[in-house]
Amino acid sequence: MFTRHDSLRAGYDVVIIGAGGHGLAAAYYLARDHGISNVAVLEKGYLGGGNTGRNTTIIRSNYLTPDGVKFYDESVRLWQDLATDFDLNLFYSTRGHYTLAHTDSAMRTMRWRAEVNKHFGVRSEAVDAAAVKRAIPMLDMSCAGHAPILGALFHEPGAIARHDAVAWGYGRGADRRGVEIHQRTEVTGIRVRGGRVVGVDTTRGSIATSKVLCAVAGFTPRLLDMVGLRTPIYVHPLQAMVSEPVKSWLDPIIVSGSLHVYVSQSARGELVMGASLDPYELHATRSTLDFAEGLASHMLDMFPFLSEVKVNRQWAGLADMTPDFAPIMGVTPVEGFFLDAGWGTWGFKATPVCGKTMSHTVATGRAHPLIQGFSMDRFAAYRLTGEKGAAAVGH
Amino acid sequence: MKLMVCPLNGARPVSEFAYGGELRRCPDPDTCSDAQWSDYVFNRSGSPGVKYEWWCHIASGLWFIALRDATKDIVVATYPAEAVRGALRPQVFAS
Numbered sequence: 001m002f003t004r005h006d007s008l009r010a011g012y013d014v015v016i017i018g019a020g021g022h023g024l025a026a027a028y029y030l031a032r033d034h035g036i037s038n039v040a041v042l043e044k045g046y047l048g049g050g051n052t053g054r055n056t057t058i059i060r061s062n063y064l065t066p067d068g069v070k071f072y073d074e075s076v077r078l079w080q081d082l083a084t085d086f087d088l089n090l091f092y093s094t095r096g097h098y099t100l101a102h103t104d105s106a107m108r109t110m111r112w113r114a115e116v117n118k119h120f121g122v123r124s125e126a127v128d129a130a131a132v133k134r135a136i137p138m139l140d141m142s143c144a145g146h147a148p149i150l151g152a153l154f155h156e157p158g159a160i161a162r163h164d165a166v167a168w169g170y171g172r173g174a175d176r177r178g179v180e181i182h183q184r185t186e187v188t189g190i191r192v193r194g195g196r197v198v199g200v201d202t203t204r205g206s207i208a209t210s211k212v213l214c215a216v217a218g219f220t221p222r223l224l225d226m227v228g229l230r231t232p233i234y235v236h237p238l239q240a241m242v243s244e245p246v247k248s249w250l251d252p253i254i255v256s257g258s259l260h261v262y263v264s265q266s267a268r269g270e271l272v273m274g275a276s277l278d279p280y281e282l283h284a285t286r287s288t289l290d291f292a293e294g295l296a297s298h299m300l301d302m303f304p305f306l307s308e309v310k311v312n313r314q315w316a317g318l319a320d321m322t323p324d325f326a327p328i329m330g331v332t333p334v335e336g337f338f339l340d341a342g343w344g345t346w347g348f349k350a351t352p353v354c355g356k357t358m359s360h361t362v363a364t365g366r367a368h369p370l371i372q373g374f375s376m377d378r379f380a381a382y383r384l385t386g387e388k389g390a391a392a393v394g395h
Numbered sequence: 396m397k398l399m400v401c402p403l404n405g406a407r408p409v410s411e412f413a414y415g416g417e418l419r420r421c422p423d424p425d426t427c428s429d430a431q432w433s434d435y436v437f438n439r440s441g442s443p444g445v446k447y448e449w450w451c452h453i454a455s456g457l458w459f460i461a462l463r464d465a466t467k468d469i470v471v472a473t474y475p476a477e478a479v480r481g482a483l484r485p486q487v488f489a490s
Binding site: 220221222224225230231232233234235279280281282283284286290323379380381382 | 410413414416417429430433434436437438439440441442443446448465466467468
């Protein structure tokens with residue numbers, strides 16, 4: 001599927017660190033839209049083996065802030081045509097997405113999100129308990145009696161897709177346009193002279209370049225140490241699990257902020273389930289029984305009939321978290337060093353728009369308008385983006 | 396990591412503890428620059444390594460320090476907060 005390159009060349013116009021969805025999407029749009037194909041994507045493991053291969057594949061744009069809504073809506077738009085662009089089945093399936101509200105304050109937030117969404121043309125609506133029950137008849141509306149559902153934020157464009165296929169699609173598209181993807185190639189150093197990038201050292205040799213895009217998710221702090229940059233990013237594992245395949249019964253995607261769980265049923269009939277972030281910093285993708293028990297317990301609060309269904313597999317990714325649950329994207333104080341990070345637990349849905357905006361940023365040297373709210377210097381200026389309520393259940 | 400040694404109560408299941416973030420020295424707000432203050436408020440060390448961290452034993456309400464390998468998830472040692480009192484005194488900057 002991808003050209004195998006025996007060795008790195010002496011230099012490239014752009015070096016992208018990280019062959020996940022974001023890095024490969026940036027490479028694809030650099031080659032396709034900006035005519036920049038003298039690009040190397042360096043991956044220390046295997047293509048898509050990081051968080052791109054470990055998420056629970058939910059795509060939505062029902063965010064809270066205007067910056068967030070516009071950004072994620074652009075991503076959802078880009079998702080629509082990707083399978084055609086790639087000539088590859090992404091199993092993109094629009095299912096509708098319900099964020100359940102179990103308290104009055106949660107309902108108020110759902111109404112707030114719905115109104116901001118509608119203001120920007122995104123099809124979301126606050127719905128009552130009766131509407132939730134009609135859409136998901138098998139849901140225990142009392143959640144085992146201790147967290148009754150009062151209503152939900154219904155987001156019509158909510159969808160799921162096959163996560164690996166996105167990386168393969170962007171990778172193949174970039175590869176076909178002359179981008180070099182080098183797997184099992186770890187960056188060991190980034191050379192900076194006079195405040196600007198001059199090259200990259202790897203386990204397979206050194207490269208001269210003046211532009212580096214760092215898109216490595218949970219490995220971001222290690223890469224930033226190489227250029228002497230500090231950020232608020234902290235890394236916790238995010239676990240997930242999947243059930244055995246069962247007959248199709250769950251059409252929409254369900255999230256519960258109070259129970260801290262989310263679930264969808266894949267095209268293969270598996271229940272793909274996730275919950276909160278692990279409670280402490282850890283740079284390892286190990287799974288715990290604690291997580292599986294906690295998630296199963298809350299799943300059974302909503303769907304008690306699942307008690308006999310078996311869990312097939314559990315895994316974890318490394319979430320690079322930020323204090324405002326928004327990413328860090330754009331230029332940095334090191335000239336030629338571009339960052340796409342801080343995607344925490346909410347990055348898969350943004351894969352296409354990150355590729356688009358970061359390719360523009362790398363090609364022009366200036367942050368794309370859509371990502372200006374995500375700049376690295378916002379923290380020093382106390383201009384946080386405030387998407388905690390809409391980004392994740394991990395709080 | 397299944398057990399943690401609380402300085403007061405001895406070895407307890409890790410479920411009885413809450414993580415409180417890395418141990419950091421606060422700059423003296425009266426003498427530090429804006430950049431130093433926002434660096435303290437927001438920035439973190441982030442990378443893997445053996446780190447000093449705040450932990451709380453929820454059952455007894457005790458806050459203490461743990462030195463933990465954040466890659467292998469192994470606690471090297473735990474200390475009462477008094478042991479790091481010097482390091483916690485706000486760092487004064489010359490003006």
